[in-house]
Amino acid sequence: MAANTDSSPAPTRPRKRFHRAWFILAILAVAQVTGQSISMSAGIMVAPLNDPDGGFGWNIGLIGAALATYYVCGATISPITGMLGDRYGARPLMFACGILYMTSMILVGTITHVWQFFLYFSVMLSITQSLAMVPLLASVSGWFKIRLGFATGLLWASGGIGAAAIAPAVANLLDAVGWQTTFTTIGLIGGGSLTFLTLFFRSKPADAKGLAYGASLDDPPNIVRSKEIDRLRLRVFNRAMRRTRAFWNLPTIHGLGCAGHGIVLIYSIPLAVEQGVSLTSASYILALISIFSILGRFMAPILAERMGGKPVIMTALLVQGITVLVLFWAQDTWAFYLFGALFGLGFGGEMSAYLVVNRQYFGTGPLATLYGFETMGALSGHATATVLGGLAIYATGSFVPALVLSMIFSLSGVLVVLSMESNARVLIPDWEDDLPPEARSTPQVADTAVGAALLEQATGD
DSSP: OOOEEEBOOOOSSOOOOOOHHHHHHHHHHHHHHHHHHHHHHHHHHHHHHHOTTSSOOOOHHHHHHHHHHHHHHHHHHHHHHHHHHHHHOHHHHHHHHHHHHHHHHHHHTTOOSHHHHIIIIIIIIHHHHHHHHTHHHHTHHHHBSSOHHHHHHHHHHHHHHHHHHHHHHHHHHHHHHOHHHHHHHHHHHHHHHHHHHTTTOOSSGGGGTOOOBTOOTTSOOEEEOOHHHHHHHHHHHHHHHHTSHHHHHHHHHHHHHHHHHHHHHHHHHHHHHHTTOOHHHHHHHHHHHHHHHHHHHHHHHHHHHHHOHHHHHHHHHHHHHHGGGGGGTOOSHHHHHHHHHHHHHHHHHHHHSHHHHHHHHHTTSOOHHHHHHHHHHHHHHHHHHHHHHHHHHHHHSOSHHHHHHHHHHHHHHHHHHHTSOOOSSOSOTTGGGGSOGGGSOOOOOOBOHHHHHHHHHHTOO
8 A cells, every 4th residue: 555656856957858748649639539520420420311312311300319319328428438547547448449439430331220320329439439538638637747728729729620621521421432431431540540549658657657748846756556545546536526516517517518519510511401502511611610619729728727717618608609690690601601610719619628627626636537527518418409409490490499599508608607616726725635644645755767767858848
């Protein structure tokens, strides 16, 4: 049960060099694009699956139910994948994600019956996305002692760039080579990339015998603990988090925000097609949303780190809700493209600041579990939006009620943000007081050459 440490004085003039954290960030960007490709593909699937002259001809209510099941399964599994990430690290989960992504996408390409779509897409791919978007994304916090906002912004911006290319790529592939070849190709490329990159990925700096980017002489040295102590620390930390309002409000806010933009991501393309826009042209609505979301994705974590997360998330939700008004009058292709550009700014800002906000509220403890609950809220919002939006469209024969729901969800999120605690200080600074002395973060210094090399790497650029 004893904890061991490795540290030593730093060299007088540490040699500057590329820090491994940036390489890890690049790998996580690939995982981000892969995970987002699932939800971005969902928006493209609706029209082909609903086409009465196509190979499926399913009604939009049935498709909406399948998409809602996808979000419900993802919401259910996300807290579990978050806990697994805190307990076992992100690396083994990345390998599992790559294999499952490849298998699931290839199987989606073979569907002929509704039950297969529910199993392969709604269940298997929801688990895949949860693996990609919860423990993998949350692991970036451990690699950056400083500039977490910048790193998170780069990570989400790269995901936006990838997502911007995915929507038209999937649409063009469907037109050119058909359903099966499209999803087989996507599965092999995405799943193969993640599986291969697992060879170079490490869950945390200590696994690579390194330190987080920006570590200094004043930081506690690495502490090697037994599994029993790590599990005890995780239990106590999570218990302390659950006593705060922020722990419950953050998933609620993420859920309302995702309900607001979830309706748009799923139903904006069918709305445009109904107005006479071709499927290929309509797919560029999602591309424009993704392109213009890049600025919001990149800037929101940086601004949240400097200004606090509350005003940043609130502004993003406000922009996301108000810009939906454009769709009430959109008929021409250019109007839908204008909407995509405006909406993307708020959409990008709403989703990307949570990792920074989590650190502001809860410090540097194990946060993958919290991010799992936030993702549960997000996917629950998507599920609610998909069901209610689909029912509203099916019952009324109009997209207007669904658009109204989108605005209500986003603007309700603004109100919840206003009720949050201040994030000017950590809410649970004394959580380790409930731990036995041997389980606390008590620095111990040992004069070893390893510490000098680690510190040199941590202070490099």
